[in-house]
Amino acid sequence: MLRLATERWGDALQTRLPFPALHPVLRSLRLPAGATLSARMARWGLAIVLAYGLVALLTPLLIHLGVLADPNAGLANPIYAPPSLAHWCGTDRLGRDVCVRTLAGSGVALQVVAIALVLALLIGVPLGMVSGYLGGWVDRVLVLLMDTLYTLPVLLLSVVLAFLLGRGLPNAAAALCVVYVPQYFRVVRNQSAQVKAELFVEAARSLGAGPLWILRRYLLRNVITSVPVLLTLNAADAVLVLGGLGFLGLGLPETIPEWGGDLQQALTAVPTGIWWTALYPGLAMFVLVLGLSFLGEGLEQWLSGVGNP
Secondary structure: OHHHHHHHHHHHHHHHOOOHHHHHHHHHOOOOOOOOHHHHHHHHHHHHHHHHHHHHHHHHHHHHHOOOOOOOOOOOOOOOOOOOOOOOOOEOOOOOEHHHHHHHHHHHHHHHHHHHHHHHHHHHHHHHHHHHHHOHHHHHHHHHHHHHHHHOOHHHHHHHHHHHHOOOHHHHHHHHHHHHHHHHHHHHHHHHHHHOOOHHHHHHHHOOOOHHHHHHHHHHHHHHHHHHHHHHHHHHHHHHHHHHHHHOOOOOOOOOOOHHHHHHHHOOOHHHOOOHHHHHHHHHHHHHHHHHHHHHHHHHHHHHOOOOO
């Protein structure tokens, strides 16, 4: 029904719009025959994430070649200059180019989030497998520890850890890492507890296979399937948490372009009609979170075999 409604909506707009150039854009909104909503979400999410990755790779190179200005250089520019040909997104209160800082902030956000989630993955997955397979007092201790961390609000725990560790890129990644370790632990631990009761695990154990061999050979490949979905959804949440830390002044140093820090500096200028210093960093954060959420939801529907046409 969603595909039929979209096609009717596009046809109705096509008959009313007098501009033929807009018709291909409207046709692109239709769901193709046989495609599911989850497939479209995953496709658009992947395109957005790849676009941000390309921007993150090219921006430092363009800055080094002199094509883009230094994101921290602003003494020669007027402060709070509106968007123009010289500065496409305007300048901030220090005369820094908002467009360059927004582009550079994408690489910083992806770098911090990637480091944090990879560390959380490397810690949470092995601990969950060991806890679910061994059971006993090891399982009880690890579950108690992870449940304690899991019950704390994500932003509150991140703020406390960032305050204790101090500002910096590795410190922000470490603060985010601790937040997401319990999520990977809980998912992997529950699946490991189910998989260890399967017949092929019992057969391997009866043939003399040790715990390390069983964990690496049988459990890992069966419990890792749900990790990509959780990884993308956690990445979207981590971008927001990192922005919140920067907004509170607990994220990265001021010399590193970061969306949350730029939003905090733009807060006092918004009531005076200077909108561009807050619009572009906030829009960049919103689109990245939207792309990661689309990718995660699409992967979840695809892996679960549920598609809503």
